[in-house]
Amino acid sequence: MNKEELFKQAAQSVVDANRDAAVKLAEKAIAEGVDPMDMINGGFSAGMSTCGEMFDRGEMFLPELIVASDAMVAAINVLEQALPVDQVKEKIGIAIIGSIEGDVHDIGKGIVATMLRVYGFEVHDLGRDVPIKTFVEKVREINANIVGSSALMTTTQVGQKALEDALKAAGLRDKVKTMVGGAVVTQRWANKIGSDLYAENANDAVKKLKELLI
Numbered sequence: 001m002n003k004e005e006l007f008k009q010a011a012q013s014v015v016d017a018n019r020d021a022a023v024k025l026a027e028k029a030i031a032e033g034v035d036p037m038d039m040i041n042g043g044f045s046a047g048m049s050t051c052g053e054m055f056d057r058g059e060m061f062l063p064e065l066i067v068a069s070d071a072m073v074a075a076i077n078v079l080e081q082a083l084p085v086d087q088v089k090e091k092i093g094i095a096i097i098g099s100i101e102g103d104v105h106d107i108g109k110g111i112v113a114t115m116l117r118v119y120g121f122e123v124h125d126l127g128r129d130v131p132i133k134t135f136v137e138k139v140r141e142i143n144a145n146i147v148g149s150s151a152l153m154t155t156t157q158v159g160q161k162a163l164e165d166a167l168k169a170a171g172l173r174d175k176v177k178t179m180v181g182g183a184v185v186t187q188r189w190a191n192k193i194g195s196d197l198y199a200e201n202a203n204d205a206v207k208k209l210k211e212l213l214i
């Protein structure tokens, strides 16, 4: 099967919320030597974007979105095993990442965490709906130099500004680079709140972080 067809079917498996098909297609991509990140971005994420559009138009409802997300997560779990973790021997930095307080969306954040690990960062994934104070405490505890937060909703995005303020109040802001991302986040928002880095996707995050740190 050619790559485009594989991506198309992968996207469709998410729209159909067909977990078995998604997993089989992920396995097929690995067997055919397709780059796992290409398969995630070109296939499964594209399907999730379609789900978002359908949700917007009232053609898909929350329970269906939950099952579609499960299918995507199952496929990503398979693909992640094919990523060359630890290919970089030298540790580039210690990163904390989490979905900001009030936000349970964590698929994209998980992909960013995985990519950072693959490219030599030590990553502490705090999960989703992470209180601002937990980010701050963790920076202190593990002496992290990168703090990433993910926001997918306009209502939770404000937490990223609160995180900037909390790091400043704790005297930690100069010790870390902050990065923000998620569907509602833009470069303009990052500039506005004083975050060091905005990335559109996981590949972009790795590229920009390396430029910032090395």
Ligand code: B12
Residues within 6 Å of the ligand: 045, 048, 049, 051, 052, 053, 055, 056, 062, 065, 066, 069, 097, 102, 103, 104, 105, 106, 107, 108, 109, 111, 112, 148, 149, 150, 151, 152, 153, 154, 155, 179, 180, 181, 182, 183, 184, 198, 199, 200, 201, 202, 203, 205
């Ligand atoms: C899947 C999904 C869900 C799933 C989440 C499952 C999960 N475990 O994550 C479920 C069904 C649970 C869900 C729930 C809700 N959702 Co929802 N959801 C989505 C949907 C369709 C896709 C999100 C997704 O996973 N995309 C795929 C990933 C790969 O993309 P991504 O997250 O953008 O991540 C990439 C980049 O953004 C970037 N990135 C992400 N994080 C970070 C972090 C850093 C540091 C960096 C550098 C980069 C980065 O890299 C990632 C990889 O490339 C979006 C629509 C959309 N267009 O985003 C709505 C959407 C985000 N949801 C929405 C809403 C409203 C909700 C609910 C409130 C619905 C409800 N009525 O209950 C609840 C929220 C509950 C809560 N408190 O959080 C709205 C938000 C509207 C807004 N602008 O505020 C959206 C936009 C849908 C819509 N159009 O209305 N949702």
